[in-house]
Amino acid sequence: MPADHAIAELRVSRLVLYEDQTFPGYCLVVLRDHATELFHLTPAVRTALLEDVCWAAEALERAFRPAKINYAVLGNQSPHIHWHLIPRRSD
Template sequence: MNCPMCTRWQDQPQLRIAEFEHCYAMLNGDQFFPGYTLLFTKRHVTELFHLQPAVRQAVMEEVSRMAAALASVYNPAKMNYELLGNMVPHMHWHLVPRQTTDPLWPRPIWSEPHEDCLLSDDRYVQAIRSIRAALGLID
């Protein structure tokens, strides 16, 4: 199996935010929407119903914890949660703090193509540190 999500944690260490019991959280390289984060299961699984109830509940708590930290840092008008898996069939959430001032508000983030917004290494580090602090993680 050639799943890009299965190797993402190893492939992009500079974007790592946190390792939880069941999931990894990483800042998305494209920061067109500031704070855009991916949270994905450590184990390759495609559907929520494939998880045992206790694990499913724990995963949803990790999603909620990550979203709360992003909300604390970015103070969005709305947090978007996307769990699709059509193109990458590995359970992963796109957690996107949305602002009423963003160019695509209130439409979905994929409603129009846009150029990737890549940050300097220092800005990625600053964003990740802020999110980790909101999670209560000490560097």
């Protein structure tokens, strides 16, 4: 992920602006340390990661006032733990 798209350093992750802004505010929360599966993380890191995701979602909510935020965790194309946060509008 290009460093110039980084928005914030969080507890165990980095908040990154997604290149395709078809959905304004679309971001990724990318785990800083490499891991491919949530169950590979310690409970403390798993908890901190979810807190990072929630922090980022709240920031998106305040900034964009979306009708809903969609969350996606896949890892098919990039085998590294990261969450897609996609603010959605009702229109």
